[in-house]
Amino acid sequence: MSFAIKKQGDIVVVDVEGQLIVGNRQELKQRVLDELEKGERKFLIDFSQTGYIDSSGLGVLVSLSKKIREQGGELRLANLNDDLKTLFELTKLDTLFQISDTRERALETF
Amino acid sequence: MGASNSPSFFPDRVHIALEIEIPSDVRYIERVVEIVAMQCAQFAYPARQRCLNIPVALSEALSNAILRGNGERVGARVQVKVDVTRERLILEVLDEGLGFDFEDCLTDPTEPGNLEREDGRGLFLMTQLMDRIERFSNQGNVVRMTLTRND
Numbered sequence: 001m002s003f004a005i006k007k008q009g010d011i012v013v014v015d016v017e018g019q020l021i022v023g024n025r026q027e028l029k030q031r032v033l034d035e036l037e038k039g040e041r042k043f044l045i046d047f048s049q050t051g052y053i054d055s056s057g058l059g060v061l062v063s064l065s066k067k068i069r070e071q072g073g074e075l076r077l078a079n080l081n082d083d084l085k086t087l088f089e090l091t092k093l094d095t096l097f098q099i100s101d102t103r104e105r106a107l108e109t110f
Numbered sequence: 111m112g113a114s115n116s117p118s119f120f121p122d123r124v125h126i127a128l129e130i131e132i133p134s135d136v137r138y139i140e141r142v143v144e145i146v147a148m149q150c151a152q153f154a155y156p157a158r159q160r161c162l163n164i165p166v167a168l169s170e171a172l173s174n175a176i177l178r179g180n181g182e183r184v185g186a187r188v189q190v191k192v193d194v195t196r197e198r199l200i201l202e203v204l205d206e207g208l209g210f211d212f213e214d215c216l217t218d219p220t221e222p223g224n225l226e227r228e229d230g231r232g233l234f235l236m237t238q239l240m241d242r243i244e245r246f247s248n249q250g251n252v253v254r255m256t257l258t259r260n261d
């Protein structure tokens with residue numbers, strides 16, 4: 001499990017490779033907060049290579065979204081598979097985030 | 111032993127039981143989940159259950175055992191008992207803590223006032239993703255989760 005971060009235009013794109021769970025959520029949080037600190041404001045997390053997410057992982061996404069919004073920015077999500085979509089629907093977090101089916105679509109509309 | 115003497119594999123008659131004991135450390139969670147998912151794959155459980163219900167619910171139970179039950183105490187252990195048949199999976203997660211009252215901890219994270227909370231989704235997800243959750247004491251705190259195969 002790891003995170004790859006790169007810039008596409010003015011958007012910071014994070015790929016979550018493997019799981020987003022209690023064991024690695026702090027790493028994701030810190031890496032995104034570091035970018036926010038540097039002045040970045042648009043963030044896209046791509047889950048195309050993600051297995052499963054636990055409640056700690058979901059909690060970190062909620063927390064990051066809040067912190068980014070407080071700085072006038074936005075966190076969006078893309079490429080959730082059917083299982084992850086179900087997880088977001090069960091927790092109603094699909095109502096909190098803007099979720100795109102593809103990375104391209106997310107980047108175009110940001 | 112020749113092939114003609116090899117026992118045939120009758121998934122409907124087979125029952126896999128195993129016990130896993132790990133240090134009380136969240137870094138072991140992913141590996142335990144992999145082992146359990148592998149057992150369920152032997153019985154060709156539906157992908158949704160193998161990739162969503164089981165991993166998420168078991169991760170939550172293990173996190174609770176490590177972080178709340180054992181309170182991150184150095185030297186503490188967590189035991190996982192796995193009992194799987196073609197029809198159902200039973201998982202027991204045992205920690206060395208005193209346990210907690212499920213009802214007291216079960217808030218609805220989907221309520222508008224809770225939606226932006228960082229915590230409070232763990233037990234909710236376990237109850238949503240498993241068919242039955244029980245908690246009892248047996249030389250420690252045990253959470254038992256039952257999932258019925260649904261294809």
